[in-house]
Amino acid sequence: MALINGIDIDNQGRCVHYHEENDVACLKRAQCGEYYACYLCHDASENHHFLASDKNDSPVLCGVCRHK
Template sequence: MTEWVPVIYGIGLDAAGRCQHYHLETDIAALWCRRCQHYYACYRCHDTLCQHTFVASAPTDLAVMCGACRYRMTVDRYHEGQCPHCHRPFNPRCRLHDKVYFEK
């Protein structure tokens, strides 16, 4: 039996989920749209590909997925700054968009 691997949606993605909008080495956090129930590289990709704007995740949701290893985590784990599974760092500037991605 094969293990389910979540898909990252976006525009111009590389293997780690970096998109045409955000493509630094550390831009590997995929974000969960609560309405779509999918992970997207960024809200800009989501809003281009969908008929609605990005809907923020609840604090208890597995709202972030590491694009490098596909580990899923809560926002609190994500805010530690690196993937707890593969230890790859996340872009700290992504916190500028927390209001888009995460409910308080």
């Protein structure tokens, strides 16, 4: 199962910033290849700014089923 990073994330990938029912899409960071619940969680946790992965590199992960 893919690891989702973030602040106060639930078991479906929602975080403190995005926590509505449909907020389950996690984003992959281009440089480090890590999935984060949102760009705000990434920027609060890392020492570099979020830059999304290329669309050919599975940039989105579903927090519910964990498929890319």
